[in-house]
Amino acid sequence: MATLEELHEEASGCTRCGLAKGRTNVVFGTGGPSARLMLVGEGPGHDEDLAGEPFVGRSGRLLEVLVRQEVGLERSECYIANVVKCRPPGNRDPLPDEIEACSPFLDAQIDLVAPAVVVTLGNFAARTLLRTKERISDLRGRCYPFRGGHLVPTFHPAAALRGGGTVVAQMRADLVRARMILGGGPC
Secondary structure, eight states, X not given: OOOHHHXXXXXXXXXXSTHHHHOSSOOOEEEOTTOXXXXXXXXXXXXHHHHTSSSOSHHHHXXXXXXHXXXXXXXXXXXXXXXXXXXXXXXXXXXXXXXXXXXXXHHHHHHHHOOSEEEEESHHHHHHHHTOXXXXXXXXTXXXXXXXXXXXXXXXXXXXXXXXXXXXXXXXXXXXXXXXXXXXXXX
């Protein structure tokens, strides 16, 4: 199996789908290579495409604050990735062929990091990893067995920026659930 660095190098030259044509940077992933907590979003936005790093804009700053306050971890202690590594035009949802093209990268990232808990951020990431069509509002509030660990779905931080206090409170509760599992508590 490749290392994260080798996988990143491979992704940097990827042209498996049409998203490669419009990218500024491949947004592979960042953080601790053996992190116990992995955060997975949908795909890079404008700021992430420019920086080449996931969750660097307003959503990222909110995510950092919530993870620090509710889980007790800094950004560098988590591993952060997205379902697709290139920005979809207009921040649209990734298409099935784009997800398929990128899935080997995310699968390998999960295998290499081997987190105890994966927190999916938003509808799209939860549906992709849980292979379901259920909505995030129906999935969140619980945890699911996932690749020898657990998966905790929560809202995307952009939804919290738009939706206000109720969404933020629900994200906080989901992150507390992740912290409890990391501490050896039940799913």
